[in-house]
Amino acid sequence: MAQASDLYDERLQRIKTAVALAKPDRVPCVPLGDSFAAKLVGEKLSVFCTGRPEAAYKTMIRAFTSLGEIDGIQHAGFDANMLSTIWLSKVRMPGVDLPEDNLWQVEEQELMKPEDYDVIIKDGWQKFTDDFWLNKLDNLGARVQPFFASMPAAMQAWKDLGIVPFSPVIVTIPYEYFCGARSMREFIKDLYRRPDKVQEAMDVVMPVLVEQARQLARGLNLHGLWVGGWRSASEFLSRPLWERFVFPYYKQIVEALVDEGAIPVLHWDSNWTRDLEYLLQFPKAKCVFSPDGATDIFKAKEVLGDHMCIMGDVPAEMLALATPEKVTEYCKRLISEIGPSGFILAQGCDIPPNAKPENVRAMIASVHQ
Amino acid sequence: MGANLSEMLADLQENQVIEAVKERLAKGEPAIGIIDELQHGMELVGTRYQAQEYYLSELIMSADIFKSATGLLGDAFKASGEKIGKIVLGTVFEDIHDIGKDIVSIILSCNGIDVIDLGVNVPIERFVEAVRQHKPDFVGLSCLLTTAYDNMKATVEALDAAGLHEGRKILIGGGPVDETTRAYVKADAFCKNAQEAADMAKKMLGVN
Numbered sequence A: 001m002a003q004a005s006d007l008y009d010e011r012l013q014r015i016k017t018a019v020a021l022a023k024p025d026r027v028p029c030v031p032l033g034d035s036f037a038a039k040l041v042g043e044k045l046s047v048f049c050t051g052r053p054e055a056a057y058k059t060m061i062r063a064f065t066s067l068g069e070i071d072g073i074q075h076a077g078f079d080a081n082m083l084s085t086i087w088l089s090k091v092r093m094p095g096v097d098l099p100e101d102n103l104w105q106v107e108e109q110e111l112m113k114p115e116d117y118d119v120i121i122k123d124g125w126q127k128f129t130d131d132f133w134l135n136k137l138d139n140l141g142a143r144v145q146p147f148f149a150s151m152p153a154a155m156q157a158w159k160d161l162g163i164v165p166f167s168p169v170i171v172t173i174p175y176e177y178f179c180g181a182r183s184m185r186e187f188i189k190d191l192y193r194r195p196d197k198v199q200e201a202m203d204v205v206m207p208v209l210v211e212q213a214r215q216l217a218r219g220l221n222l223h224g225l226w227v228g229g230w231r232s233a234s235e236f237l238s239r240p241l242w243e244r245f246v247f248p249y250y251k252q253i254v255e256a257l258v259d260e261g262a263i264p265v266l267h268w269d270s271n272w273t274r275d276l277e278y279l280l281q282f283p284k285a286k287c288v289f290s291p292d293g294a295t296d297i298f299k300a301k302e303v304l305g306d307h308m309c310i311m312g313d314v315p316a317e318m319l320a321l322a323t324p325e326k327v328t329e330y331c332k333r334l335i336s337e338i339g340p341s342g343f344i345l346a347q348g349c350d351i352p353p354n355a356k357p358e359n360v361r362a363m364i365a366s367v368h369q
Numbered sequence B: 001m002g003a004n005l006s007e008m009l010a011d012l013q014e015n016q017v018i019e020a021v022k023e024r025l026a027k028g029e030p031a032i033g034i035i036d037e038l039q040h041g042m043e044l045v046g047t048r049y050q051a052q053e054y055y056l057s058e059l060i061m062s063a064d065i066f067k068s069a070t071g072l073l074g075d076a077f078k079a080s081g082e083k084i085g086k087i088v089l090g091t092v093f094e095d096i097h098d099i100g101k102d103i104v105s106i107i108l109s110c111n112g113i114d115v116i117d118l119g120v121n122v123p124i125e126r127f128v129e130a131v132r133q134h135k136p137d138f139v140g141l142s143c144l145l146t147t148a149y150d151n152m153k154a155t156v157e158a159l160d161a162a163g164l165h166e167g168r169k170i171l172i173g174g175g176p177v178d179e180t181t182r183a184y185v186k187a188d189a190f191c192k193n194a195q196e197a198a199d200m201a202k203k204m205l206g207v208n
């Protein structure tokens, strides 16, 4: 027991040193794999993905204690219904809407109508999402409740093994919620057809999201949180739109979390290379930039290296298709060129279900060589 | 006046484009000239996209304005100009991504290609039936999921087996698709973006 808590302190220190842009004794490794964990232990995705949050985090623990020594894990547990809370979209589940061992799928539909911006402005975000969860998302609240309830125990279980549950909660900006609920295509047209209305609604939603993020950070005593970015990536939006509807909102949430003493982990999928300079406006040595393989991580080092810790980015395709030697080679390059200061080794986004276990092992082993 | 409509579309001035088209139709202008200008507007959008002045956001918006504007012209758009070729296009089975496919559809139409769009999550048999019925010059398969590559491959095989591949080219595209994918599914060509698809189609048809 004592040994686990020593290990925990040592690993947490290693991660925090990297975040502070200093040089730890070695580069920390903080992966994430949910569907991969299920596949590894031979569990059907239909069994893993929803409704049994306690079994799910135990599956993840079983998987990640068999792959080598890791310093932390990004998420402590999993339930695919959580995806609905981020994008306000339905999720098709394996075993229900899909074959038993398929990956769950976000099903984008226009569940929110243009008139709903006015409802949000008038009634507020809380009331709008309460109604939306209940009526448009088949009583989502009841389905995610067990997952929320399992969080403290899940975090403790990792901690008991000396592994840091680094960023077990996801927060994001109004753009991501609206884009999912309206559907990407309709939402992008809204940015042209009713920009002022969209912005007004975003400005109503934002203080609520900031307050929720603060309370989560405080209530669960979190080291870090994912500040997620998916559809709001630079590659999808011209700069004037991105400057107006995306960046200022990230800035607010990042600053609030830093104020709480938590580490914002910018889990940003797709390509953000164009706008990396903007991240220099975030507090120095307090955040983590975590690209998924689509952003040029070497360019990120050039632009942000003196300002922000970088985490990543062994690409999903490499973990699925390459050889362990190739993975090791890429990790070594990351460790020496992005690290050894201010760097945390991880996969890009999430380890895919079809990753080869030996490739994941090679990734984890590379920080120990 | 002429250049104006193209510029308006390229500048994404939706209301102005719609008003202008209505006005000119009311004056009895032939649809064909209007279509030309709208198509030129989409070319300008393409140029700005290549120059990284425009992004996906502008492609989506311009495509929508183009659709509404040509919608006002009724059947004139479908019947307009000489068609240089025909494509049966769709997103493969089990994949529902359609933003890229829809852009390809518009850009190909602007380049004189008749597009028969089967939508998303298209079962293999539907591709086969549509090819049999429409006898296109091209079959276009869009696919963004590596997990759906096998469905794309099976679609190509089904066309081969039905003797429907012969005499036409199968083009593929979508996010992660590359030359390796093309070889794996045994398609004839892969295109990185919609403009490349138009250029490739024209090249294969022997027109410039």
Ligand code: B12
Pocket: A103, A104, A105, A106, A107, A108, A184, A230, A231, A269, A270, A271, A292, A294, B056, B094, B095, B096, B097, B098, B099, B100, B101, B103, B104, B139, B140, B141, B142, B143, B144, B145, B146, B147, B171, B172, B173, B174, B175, B176, B190, B191, B192, B193, B194, B195, B197
């Ligand atoms: C928007 C989006 C969605 C939306 C789709 C909305 C819609 N109506 O299309 C939603 C939310 C529904 C969605 C769902 C999913 N998605 Co998705 N999605 C994306 C995203 C963010 C953008 C795709 C896009 O529209 N790009 C813009 C268009 C313009 O680009 P394009 O499609 O590549 O098209 C261009 C060219 O490729 C080419 N082209 C395209 N088609 C064709 C066809 C022919 C014939 C030719 C010649 C050329 C051509 O021309 C186009 C224009 O230039 C990508 C991430 C990314 N960076 O690409 C992920 C991505 C494609 N999705 C992904 C995944 C995994 C999923 C889900 C399985 C996630 C989940 N677990 O829920 C589900 C799958 C649902 C399903 N059954 O299909 C992965 C795929 C990973 C992989 N390699 O397999 C990606 C890459 C994200 C990631 N990094 O993980 N997604």
